[in-house]
Amino acid sequence: MVNKPSSSNLINSSTGDWEMVIGLEVHAQVTSKAKLFSGAATDFGADPNSQVSLVDAAMPGMLPVINEECVAQAVRTGLGLNAKINLHSVFDRKNYFYPDLPQGYQISQFSQPIVGEGEVVLDMEDGKSVTVGIERLHLEQDAGKSLHDQDPKNSYVDLNRSGVALMEIVSKPDIRSAPQAQAYVTKLRSILRYLGTCNGDMEEGSLRADVNVSVRRPGGPLGTRCEIKNMNSIRFIGQAIEYEARRQIDILEEGGEIIQQTRLFDTKTGETRSMRSKEEAHDYRYFPDPDLLPVEFSQDFVDGLANQLPELPDQKKSRFMTDWKLAPYDAELLVAEKERADYFEEMVGLDADPKSSANLILNQHLGRVNKEGIEFESAPVPAAASAAILKMTSEGVISGKIAKELYDLVWETGDDPVKLVEERGLKQVTDTGAIEKVVDEVIAANPKQVEQVKAKPQTFGWFVGQVMQKTGGKANPQSVNKLLREKLEIGDN
Amino acid sequence: MSKLNDLTLAAARDGLRTRDFSAREITQAHIDAIETGNEALNAYILPTPDLALKTADIADKNLVDGEAGPLEGIPLGIKDLFCTKDVRTTACSHILDGFTPTYESTITQNLWDAGAVMLGKLNCDEFAMGSSNETSHYGSVISPWRRNGSNEPLVPGGSSGGSASAVSARLCLGATATDTGGSIRQPAALTGTVGIKPTYGRCSRWGVVAFASSLDQAGPLTRTVHDAAIMLGVMASYDPKDSTSVDVPVPDYEAVLSGGVKGLKVGIPKEYRMEGMPEEIEKLWQQGIGWLKSEGAEIIDVSLPHTKYALPAYYIVAPAEASSNLARYDGVRYGLRVPGSDIIEQYENTRSEGFGSEVKRRVLIGTYVLSAGYFDAYYLKAQRVRTLIKRDFEQVFEKVDVLLTPATPGPAFALGEKSGDPIEMYLNDIFTVPANMSGLPGISVPAGLSQDGTPLGLQLISKAFDEEMLFRVGKVIEDAAGTLPEPLNWWSIT
Numbered sequence: 001m002v003n004k005p006s007s008s009n010l011i012n013s014s015t016g017d018w019e020m021v022i023g024l025e026v027h028a029q030v031t032s033k034a035k036l037f038s039g040a041a042t043d044f045g046a047d048p049n050s051q052v053s054l055v056d057a058a059m060p061g062m063l064p065v066i067n068e069e070c071v072a073q074a075v076r077t078g079l080g081l082n083a084k085i086n087l088h089s090v091f092d093r094k095n096y097f098y099p100d101l102p103q104g105y106q107i108s109q110f111s112q113p114i115v116g117e118g119e120v121v122l123d124m125e126d127g128k129s130v131t132v133g134i135e136r137l138h139l140e141q142d143a144g145k146s147l148h149d150q151d152p153k154n155s156y157v158d159l160n161r162s163g164v165a166l167m168e169i170v171s172k173p174d175i176r177s178a179p180q181a182q183a184y185v186t187k188l189r190s191i192l193r194y195l196g197t198c199n200g201d202m203e204e205g206s207l208r209a210d211v212n213v214s215v216r217r218p219g220g221p222l223g224t225r226c227e228i229k230n231m232n233s234i235r236f237i238g239q240a241i242e243y244e245a246r247r248q249i250d251i252l253e254e255g256g257e258i259i260q261q262t263r264l265f266d267t268k269t270g271e272t273r274s275m276r277s278k279e280e281a282h283d284y285r286y287f288p289d290p291d292l293l294p295v296e297f298s299q300d301f302v303d304g305l306a307n308q309l310p311e312l313p314d315q316k317k318s319r320f321m322t323d324w325k326l327a328p329y330d331a332e333l334l335v336a337e338k339e340r341a342d343y344f345e346e347m348v349g350l351d352a353d354p355k356s357s358a359n360l361i362l363n364q365h366l367g368r369v370n371k372e373g374i375e376f377e378s379a380p381v382p383a384a385a386s387a388a389i390l391k392m393t394s395e396g397v398i399s400g401k402i403a404k405e406l407y408d409l410v411w412e413t414g415d416d417p418v419k420l421v422e423e424r425g426l427k428q429v430t431d432t433g434a435i436e437k438v439v440d441e442v443i444a445a446n447p448k449q450v451e452q453v454k455a456k457p458q459t460f461g462w463f464v465g466q467v468m469q470k471t472g473g474k475a476n477p478q479s480v481n482k483l484l485r486e487k488l489e490i491g492d493n
Numbered sequence: 494m495s496k497l498n499d500l501t502l503a504a505a506r507d508g509l510r511t512r513d514f515s516a517r518e519i520t521q522a523h524i525d526a527i528e529t530g531n532e533a534l535n536a537y538i539l540p541t542p543d544l545a546l547k548t549a550d551i552a553d554k555n556l557v558d559g560e561a562g563p564l565e566g567i568p569l570g571i572k573d574l575f576c577t578k579d580v581r582t583t584a585c586s587h588i589l590d591g592f593t594p595t596y597e598s599t600i601t602q603n604l605w606d607a608g609a610v611m612l613g614k615l616n617c618d619e620f621a622m623g624s625s626n627e628t629s630h631y632g633s634v635i636s637p638w639r640r641n642g643s644n645e646p647l648v649p650g651g652s653s654g655g656s657a658s659a660v661s662a663r664l665c666l667g668a669t670a671t672d673t674g675g676s677i678r679q680p681a682a683l684t685g686t687v688g689i690k691p692t693y694g695r696c697s698r699w700g701v702v703a704f705a706s707s708l709d710q711a712g713p714l715t716r717t718v719h720d721a722a723i724m725l726g727v728m729a730s731y732d733p734k735d736s737t738s739v740d741v742p743v744p745d746y747e748a749v750l751s752g753g754v755k756g757l758k759v760g761i762p763k764e765y766r767m768e769g770m771p772e773e774i775e776k777l778w779q780q781g782i783g784w785l786k787s788e789g790a791e792i793i794d795v796s797l798p799h800t801k802y803a804l805p806a807y808y809i810v811a812p813a814e815a816s817s818n819l820a821r822y823d824g825v826r827y828g829l830r831v832p833g834s835d836i837i838e839q840y841e842n843t844r845s846e847g848f849g850s851e852v853k854r855r856v857l858i859g860t861y862v863l864s865a866g867y868f869d870a871y872y873l874k875a876q877r878v879r880t881l882i883k884r885d886f887e888q889v890f891e892k893v894d895v896l897l898t899p900a901t902p903g904p905a906f907a908l909g910e911k912s913g914d915p916i917e918m919y920l921n922d923i924f925t926v927p928a929n930m931s932g933l934p935g936i937s938v939p940a941g942l943s944q945d946g947t948p949l950g951l952q953l954i955s956k957a958f959d960e961e962m963l964f965r966v967g968k969v970i971e972d973a974a975g976t977l978p979e980p981l982n983w984w985s986i987t
Binding site: 063066097099105155286 | 575582592598698702705706733734813825826827860
């Protein structure tokens, strides 16, 4: 399904509107203990060349043997993308020379990939949904890493990544804006993480994207595309697309022509620059790898994996909307990360109000997590504590204002919120006599303001603030309001 | 008793069991033969006498203890294409200078596990590319055979020329070899030895330097059919480390040797009667037909219509795979490195200097046929031809049990006689290539001598994994041919 040009995605320019056409190739490292064709380990951050088998180093006479877990992971991913699973697929050799490619070829899948067409649905902030088609998913080997900064004259090669299994997930050119591209990568990452087929760690390079960008007049013929290589941040993907589209539009509006090329994004300048043109592109001389048999499995194998698939973000989202009456966007944000969704489910499981739980997670909890720059799962406020805070609030034990402070207190002390409320006397004062005493004091001490509020009822809030301040925020706001209105003789407004 | 290195492998095995002689004695006899003969023949590029004697002593202990393996104490030569742990392995290429593997190929490991003794690494064509053993970085191998009344050096065939020369000249009891387009069978035919290329997938390719992965298959080269049966029984195994290895049981090949051919249907493919084929080859073929007929086989004329396309298709598929397989020799991790001002120049310098001209020719052909715009016309078409060749064989084997053909279009040629003309050289494999293209097993058995007094062989081809048929029928041909003359020993320095 192709998106219709939507006015909100168009780039307005003096010569008329332009539309971006974007497609992505995402490289996702398969979660597996061993490499795609060897038994060497795949752990990140090991000493250089400490995880290299004879096969990975392409020693003479060494042969690849497929790691069946990687095949299962690719099939699981295909199922998660609602894609066609090919029961017969073929590994090909992609031939080129580079020091970090020991065999002189990468084993990949060219004409017969393991997974065919599928789709990913994106829910955008404006409430609209966008469907992005998946062209294919194939398995391939990662290359090693060239180290150019170790010696003034020589380069070194670390082969730890050599042979690690990657899934290349190719989208159709269905994306029409930078936010859509970002949402696509976010959603894809979320699906992979739910499936447990890729950890999605972009900083470690477990998830990287090549972004194809072209521009055209809305509905017109496709323009020439440029490919921005090796993006490993969702934020930079957005920046790179915006820059690249603008660059292309400028060229076209000046009567120039886009040259098909591969470009790199410079994170310092925020610009893309040319890496190589189409003429310099390699002839990869793909042919079926004669060392490997075609990958063949039965529909039963696929069905077995399908039956064990976890609940995926889309399913979870619609369940959250049905069961807990959440707004689509809130549900979308909650299910984007499995840890968030789990946190939410634990809270509502403890009878916390769903809407309030969602608010607490998406505003307070996520805000604090981001501010501290830590992983969601290592936040020191467990779901049970958040649920207890909401429960005390809804039961009137503490005020809304105190609830926010209490959350921060739990974060800092790690203590049980109920205990904290007891120990620190944070309970809401509902004793009318006690509140009335404070109200009287405030009125008596501020005759000028009392005079003023009769003429300008909107200054009423100032009295509420004074009373709340004097009671340390513990006074029940309804009681304060009621008493003040009576004493100041102003009606409900 | 004749000299110990004159024994067949089977006889040596029995003599070792009965302690007529020790493993050390028979090993020493071979070491002596190598010391006096190798300079003239250049069959071994790396003799390993110390290792051989050390292993022989272990074998003797095992023989005494009654723990002898099937090849206990049998001295063998190993083609330099097989990676041998801690023993330099070069595929006879300059580019693998000084490469010493830290691992042992599955096949050689099977041999050592069975008690065999390694005498050294045998010469071959560079990366097994050649039909005369003239492309080796370590120089040409010379055949122990000479034409009647001539001292002109002859080639032993290739690529397993070192294996063939060494077995023929008694520098080992048997040798490992590999066959991508005829590299076991053609040198066997040219040196009066027995060579079998088993079914693709029968022997593991793990640890064997690759030439063309979909065609490469290792096998033994020996002096008798019986010896080949013994050796293949040990070399063959299912190996999970080779994805193309096939998990079928390895039968007792010795048990079928006396089976005879009575009632068997032997196919004679008419397409192997090539235009311009020497009369002596045709005569040899008729002779073979006569032998089998008189032993009770039924002779059936058959047709393999796509035979003539096998060689041209082979010279697309094999170089294509080779161009990719040899990409790993880049001077970065092992072997020869010729530095340059940048990485591209280092690649160019290393590969220009490291590869010989025949290897370069095939890498270039292979790169060309896989290139964008040519892939369909060459590589894809060749693969389709391959399918048709396979189908030809499948249809014929519905009617017959085995095929009988000449092994080569002629006898051994002189050193340098064909090395200037690649096409002429490639035509040597015209009868052997179809078995590689179809994955089927084939054996070359000595059947007579040419007018010049040099050996000629006949080839048998059977169904996949029916090597037993080859041994059974091969034994009948061997017996019918009787004792053929041996080459006169001119090579030993006395």
